[in-house]
Amino acid sequence: MFEMSSLRSEWLRMQYAATERSWNTDYVGxxxxxxxxxxxxxxxxxxxxxxxxxxxxxxxxxxxxxxxxxxxxxxxxxxxxxxxxxxxxxxxxxxxxxxxxxxxxxxxxxxxxxxxxxxxxxxxxxxxxxxxxxxxxxxxxxxxxxxxxxxxxxxxxxxxxxxxxxxxxxxxxxxxxxxxxxxxxxxxxxxxxxxxxxxxxxxxxxxxxxxxxxxxxxxxxxxxxxxxxxxxxxxxxxxxxxxxxxxxxxxxxxxxxxxxxxxxxxxxxVPSASRFRSIYSFTNVGFDHLAIKLSLIQDIPTVERITSTEHLCHYGRPLWGGRYDCGNDDIKSSMIEFAAHKLLGGVDYEGRWQDLSSAQILACLAQRLPIEFMTTRYPEDLSAELQQIERHMRICLQFDPNTLSLKTLSPSEPILSEAAYWMMQGEHFDVPAQLMRVFHDYPVDRGHLGELLVMTLFTVARDAAIGPPDDLGEPSGRKRWCTVPALLEKLFRIPESSTMDHVNILSATGCTVDNTGSTICDEVLEHVFADSKMYFNHWVKTYEHELVKVDYLARQMFRGVAAFCDTGNIWIDGIIPFLYRGSQIKVENVGVIMWQCRNDSKYTDTPNIELLRAMDPYSLGIFDPSHPVDVPVIRIVFALAADTPCLKLVSDTGPSINTTHKFKTYDFWAAGLSPEILGPVRHGYEKSWDALLQLSNGWRDAYQNQLVPEIDLRVLNPAVADDAAFWQTWCEEAP
Structure with a gap:
């Protein structure tokens, strides 16, 4: 007992010393x-x-x-x-x-x-x-x-x-x-x-x-x-x-x-102006104060450098970088553990995610997925969001005291994303079920096309490719990056024998596309991307289409970002950048996995070629037409609402759109949410994923779980969907 107390005292002494030294470093910004x-x-x-x-x-x-x-x-x-x-x-x-x-x-x-x-x-x-x-x-x-x-x-x-x-x-x-x-x-x-x-x-x-x-x-x-x-x-x-x-x-x-x-x-x-007019609160105390600024021109960074704990700690709030710089080796080796402690509201993570509250689960998931609170809600909902600022590291962007409207976010902080990764690897951690828990308990935006579900699939696959963490939250394999084949192998199950409806994605062949058509090539995916390196541990929502360019994507890799494209472009929902060859982060070495998702039953197990064709890396501006590159891309469409599951290789998409530049691509059509196809959808957990998918169709909630028959409620809002009930009371025949 005395020995444990002594160790605890020594640990606190080291913590305090790092904090005091950090306070006395030069102020930045x-x-x-x-x-x-x-x-x-x-x-x-x-x-x-x-x-x-x-x-x-x-x-x-x-x-x-x-x-x-x-x-x-x-x-x-x-x-x-x-x-x-x-x-x-x-x-x-x-x-x-x-x-x-x-x-x-x-x-x-x-x-x-x-x-x-x-x-x-x-x-x-x-x-x-x-x-x-x-x-x-x-x-x-x-x-x-x-x-x-x-x-x-x-x-x-x-x-x-x-x-x-x-x-x-x-x-x-x-x-x-x-x-x-x-x-x-x-x-x-x-x-x-x-x-x-x-x-x-x-x-x-x-x-x-x-x-x-x-x-x-x-x-x-x-x-x-x-x-x-x-x-x-x-x-x-x-x-x-x-x-x-x-x-x-x-x-x-x-x-x-x-x-x-x-x-x-x-x-x-900051009381409402209806009571006392006050000066608007001040929130801009800065971010990324201690960031290690990297260049793509001089001293070109490597994936090994950007995935080090030292590099991760210098993004976000100064707490991390100051502590790392001023701490001894024990402090530096426990940064993930410390970040988890802060993320949970000052509570040590003991390895049991089952003990975490809804607020703590929300804090973890929001560090990896772009979960946003809705703006119009009741005061008790506002209180829940404020608690995330107070106890769970969520950032306050602005607060309007007149309307009590609040804008918060969990911005890109790689060290917190790594802490969340650590806690999400607990045995039987059911990510979609925990997301459902968050959706039930908090007024957060669910999306409507299933984008959040697809980001969750990629995130779970990434974690499986990286491998389990050790007791301090560091990946046991000592690297935070993986190859493109390693990620896809965890995203899609490898069948015992490849069929047209369930291909072995590692042995899939690509095609070369230009404005005249497409030509199948013999090189299989596993070999083409064998030297690739992919690093991301969280998603951020980007608001401008300009950010799909590799110039931005390469820099987003510095902090482990994958991009959810909320830009109004209907042809692309998300992008994950990767390095095609070697470890150096150069614009001309950056490739992308592009994906779209559709949560509409009209998209079945039959591929829609136009959706894939529209994801043209040159016409979308991902690659610079004035500087064409020899880097292959991967394009995936997720038809989430399809009844018949499949993973199909689409080897002939026809000519590309609006470009004279040829590029090599590996195209896939993934239908349904079957554990036979999708690696993250484990057997026995299908209902959680199905429920999450249904929740993405949020507009239907108003017509469900009511005491009156659903058809009566649909009658009250005619002409808004293709169910016959929205039409039959006012049209002679439904379309």
């Missing part, structure tokens, strides 16, 4: 200056309730670090209100959090907030008068920051900051005891601030009165929003509400307040 400009742009507004700004973003994105960087050039008084017992950096100011969050009636809380601000400004004035040195080059802001951060560790603040807030609370208590009913007491906080502002102007006269001279930072501010009410359940109030009311009195003074939070209490920090 201009986001502190962006924040300052945003503050300045809102200083003169008279239509807001008070001069404060909520900075809302998920964990590890650099909120606190951005404000710390701002404090090097502008006077910031920092306060961290994190709950006792929770881990994070910077450490909490326990006595301040206790003082501000102690329950009380609205009047009591209002007086407490007023006394606190008065004491805070008086103590800051005292420190500047006694500690500020004019004989050094550092500004007032720099010297005050050094005073407040000196000696800070993961566990506690330094002596100067501890003493600072001890003095603040002692002054606040004196103010409470001496409080009278005279007007002078009411204005005491304003007078205290005015004295501080006068000193700052005398020390640095160049400061403009139109910009804030003092910025208050309330980190982990959601603790202030806990609602309070009387025993009779009358009006509800909170510490934050009363603090905001007191801050309103400073609206004509050069004071600005920042409230930082990952919390789902965003609607409290």
């Amino acid at each position: 201009g986001y502190a200056q962006t924040l300052w400009k945003y503050i300045q742009s809102n200083m003169d507004r008279e239509d807001v309730y008070a001069r404060y700004l909520a900075i809302i973003q998920s964990s590890g994105t650099g909120k606190s670090r951005t404000v710390d960087e701002l404090s090097k050039t502008h006077l910031v008084i920092p306060m961290n209100l994190r709950n006792s017992g929770s881990h994070g950096f910077p450490p909490p100011d326990h006595n301040v959090a206790y003082y501000l969050c102690t329950p009380g009636g609205p009047e009591v809380l209002g007086i407490r907030m007023s006394d606190f601000l008065q004491a805070l400004f008086e103590q800051t004035l005292h420190v500047l008068e006694t500690e500020f040195r004019r004989d050094v080059t550092e500004t007032v802001a720099e010297q005050f920051r050094e005073y407040m951060t000196a000696g800070m560790t993961m566990g506690k603040h330094g002596a100067s900051r501890i003493n600072f807030y001890d003095e603040v609370l002692e002054r606040a208590e004196k103010a409470r005891k001496s409080r009278a009913t005279s007007a002078s007491e009411v204005y005491a906080p304003l007078q205290a601030f005015q004295k501080l502002a006068d000193l700052l102007r005398s020390l640095e006269p160049q400061e403009s009165s139109s910009t804030p001279l003092v910025i208050l930072e309330f980190d982990e501010a959601h603790v202030l929003t806990k609602p309070q009410s009387s025993v009779y359940m009358g009006p509800v109030w909170s510490s934050f509400g009363e603090l905001r009311r007191v801050l309103r009195a400073f609206s004509k003074l050069p004071l600005f307040s920042l409230f930082l939070s990952t919390s789902g209490q965003i609607e409290t920090l």
Whole structure:
């Protein structure tokens, strides 16, 4: 028992050391200056309730670090209100959090907030008068920051900051005891601030009165929003509400307040304009701060380099790269484990996916598949999405306090995708069943053509080709890439003997296509792509057709991206890039697997040649017609709703469309969702895949599971589908 405790202590010590070193590395990016400009742009507004700004973003994105960087050039008084017992950096100011969050009636809380601000400004004035040195080059802001951060560790603040807030609370208590009913007491906080502002102007006269001279930072501010009410359940109030009311009195003074939070209490920090008009929340604290920028012209990267844990860690939020760079070998080797811990909301993954909640499952799947919340929904749905920001690393793109509309996403973060891969490899992890669970519990977009299902098929096949992870989440085969044949062998089952209806995809032959027709070639797929290398661990939704070009696809490979093409082009739904030969990532060495899916019963086991022909890599702009390449492509159409399953090789598609450039292609028509054809569809799990397919036809949900017969409901919406019931009550005969 003692040995386990000792190991745990040593592990925490290493974690804390990496975090502290990471905080002290150079700040990257201009986001502190962006924040300052945003503050300045809102200083003169008279239509807001008070001069404060909520900075809302998920964990590890650099909120606190951005404000710390701002404090090097502008006077910031920092306060961290994190709950006792929770881990994070910077450490909490326990006595301040206790003082501000102690329950009380609205009047009591209002007086407490007023006394606190008065004491805070008086103590800051005292420190500047006694500690500020004019004989050094550092500004007032720099010297005050050094005073407040000196000696800070993961566990506690330094002596100067501890003493600072001890003095603040002692002054606040004196103010409470001496409080009278005279007007002078009411204005005491304003007078205290005015004295501080006068000193700052005398020390640095160049400061403009139109910009804030003092910025208050309330980190982990959601603790202030806990609602309070009387025993009779009358009006509800909170510490934050009363603090905001007191801050309103400073609206004509050069004071600005920042409230930082990952919390789902965003609607409290940024109330609707129908109640109080507030400044729109600030979310842009940056992304990819520490990314290792690669070039396709100089120092050409290799697939081995881009799939290393070091490379993965430097994409996304700075938490990963900073920790990796500042950690020892044990920290570096456990990055996947740490990412899983963060993705699950601060819970260690113990190897049992069955113990994961719906929220945790959603967080995992959203790191691999482009799962989006729908925008029009009820407040309880909004709360579920906010929880994903607060606890499960989802990014807040924007929040409109007037309509309570929220836009969030799980952007490309390869280290989190690898963590999700680790957890999805648990025994009997049924991916479609877990997706169904997410669809049932959350208002997320299901798609309507089955694209999400096909992306899931490819993802499961990729994981099988890579192989199982070890205990720390690293692939046991020590590589995160596979060949094209290795992927396709896991995507489609290899039959004992190849037939026209179920070909052996590895021994399939291709054809050469140009504007005159197609010519069958003898080279089999397995040999042609033997030296290929494919790396992807997650999908992203792309919005512009331009991104199908290999110039973009090659760069997307840097971060393990496969593209779901939500571009309005009906001829292509997804692209997975690969390297045709060797390991170097060059545009002229990039090939693609293109696919379409159809969830319509009119597409059967009979191939539709036009769908395949339309996926022309030159007419679609994937390959540059001015620089033709000798790289074969693979084209697949999934006819998901077909009754008769098959995997057919289509060896004669006829001439290509709108191009004079010939290219080699391997074309396949995959029909149905049979475990005999599709490798990810395991025997015994067919119902999960079928249910997921039916869910993709989401428009039918309105006509199903009703107490009245389905036909009656279809009657209420004529002419929208080909079921006879949509026509028979108003046409003599159905089409």
